Amino acid sequence: MQKNQSIEIGALLLEIGALLMSAGANTNRIRLTMRRIAKSYGYKAEYLITHRAIMLTLQNPNGDLAFNQVKQTYAQVPNFMMVSGISRLSWRIVDENLSVETVWQEIERLKLLPKYPRLIILATVALACAAFCRLGGGNFTEMLIVFLASFSGLFIKQELGKKKVNPYFGVFLASFITTMICGVIGIWYPFQHDNMAFVTSVLYLIPGIPLINSISDIMDGNSLNGIIRALNGVVISFAIASGLLIAILIFNAV
Amino acid sequence: MDWIDFFEKWIWFGVAAIGFAILFNVPKRTLIPIFIMAALGGSVKLVLLHWGDSLVLGTLLGAVLIGFLSIYAAHFKHSPPFVFAIPAVIPMVPGSYAYYTMKGIIKLSNNSNTTDFVPLLNDTITNGFKTLFILMAIAIGVFAPMLLTRRDSAKQIKMPLLKQDKK
Incomplete structure (x- = not known):
């Protein structure tokens, strides 16, 4: 017993x-x-x-x-x-x-606790990115563009997650597609605020939890876990950056 | 400072935090405290940026405020403090500085002109270090209450103005 x-x-x-x-x-x-x-x-x-x-x-x-x-x-x-x-x-x-x-x-x-409905997750996260755009000094049309781009980007990321794609590759593709949508709309509507839409539309991908947890782990003395989390966060940031950079180079926005 | 503009930003800070809170699947009862904490932390940052002209210090103080408010919120709403703190500090993440750093690095890799190189390098390194220090300020600010009180759990932290059952 x-x-x-x-x-x-x-x-x-x-x-x-x-x-x-x-x-x-x-x-x-x-x-x-x-x-x-x-x-x-x-x-x-x-x-x-x-x-x-x-x-x-x-x-x-x-x-x-x-x-x-x-x-x-x-x-x-x-x-x-x-x-x-x-x-x-x-x-x-x-x-x-x-x-x-x-x-x-x-x-x-x-x-088994219910999660938030998918449409609400997509809409609020896209609205959050639009809020970032406004905080960075964008106008309302740019906010709308950011909303559309982040909405589709997060949708694609979730679909890739369901298909068990490598998470880093999923982040890269989501970042690339989000910025491509921004860029394509930007052809008809040139951005006025130094590509603020490009920057803020990918912010839903930022690895906030790994980066903050890594610092708190290191401070608690769990250095090994802290380093693993920091590396995880850095690789995700790098995936976001490479997707963003390819789109920027395509639209020659540098 | 333009007060209407300030109030508008107050709301956008809260909205951005709520978006991330829902992405991280927080309990419904924590959404309103997260909105208020993000808005207050963001306003501290904006005020310090306006009068003190220091982005890193402003972010640090904003994050510390969020860290301490998260202990209060944890007592009221019965959730661990970091459930409140992490979504609330995310609006302060320096996305645009990270972008300018990357943009600078691409420009540097294409540059063959010696006279343009030095100012460009200057800007890129400044933006890069700003990004790094702001990220560290955010993480340390969130962690500050635990560092300063040296307790294992938020339940053991005695907060002023708050009735607590003694254990």
Whole structure:
């Protein structure tokens, strides 16, 4: 009985760690959440958290080895609803002593939580890029162009994501197509503000989560994860830049 | 400073943050705090840019403000602070400076004229370092509350003006 319980708790901790890593939490948050849950069940957890896999060793209250396993993390899809839900769940485990079965049910419920409708995601993100254009000094016609370009670009990126294209290549293609749309419209309507539409229409691709998490990971002492995240962010930036540059060279806007 | 223009930018900062918040799939209850935090952080940056003429310092202070407000918001709306902070700082990302840096690098690679080279190099390096420092200021600003209070979780940070149950 004792042995089965440790296997269940170990699997639960690994699942929570993998979900947090894929949803875009920083490494320190994953460590603290896993330690908090393990402690509330009376186990001592030691772990190695990397970008692609989590390694966990559990010791039962007597100090004997109870569980040892490695789990691959899932694909990186930012999902703050999951992070927020797991954070609340971990405090409920501490405060209310939830059973392992209840926690599994809660995790399944969090996985099935509805996301925002696709049209709303596309429209608000495109509106955000239009807002960037306005902040950078563009006028309302340029905002409309940016809205159209980002809307189609994000749509293409999502479709490429469904077809399991390499994510960096997907970012490159999305950036290229977005700026091409801007450029083609720009032939009939020359931009007045030094190609502000070109710059701001690709901003929905910026790797904000990897770059900010990399600094916080490095400051927490998780330097290896920080460097991996920073590299990830730099490669995404490079993919955006190359798509943008090819379009700029085609339209000779330099 | 033109106040109508200022208020308009206030709204656009919020709209940009909301777009990214929805892209990152935040819980619905956090959307209004994100809008307000992004708008306030953006206005701090604009005010400092207008009176202090320092973009990096303005961004740093704006990001620090967002970082501290995110702790308040985390207590009120029961979500981790970075769920609020990351979408709210994204409108401050220096997209146009990154673009000018890249544009400068392409121009430099095509340039064979010695007299144009030095001013171009000057501009490109200035823009590049501005991009780098602004990005670092944003990340450090978001992280500032955790650095300054030296706590593991936002639940342990005692905020003034806020009633808390003692643990």
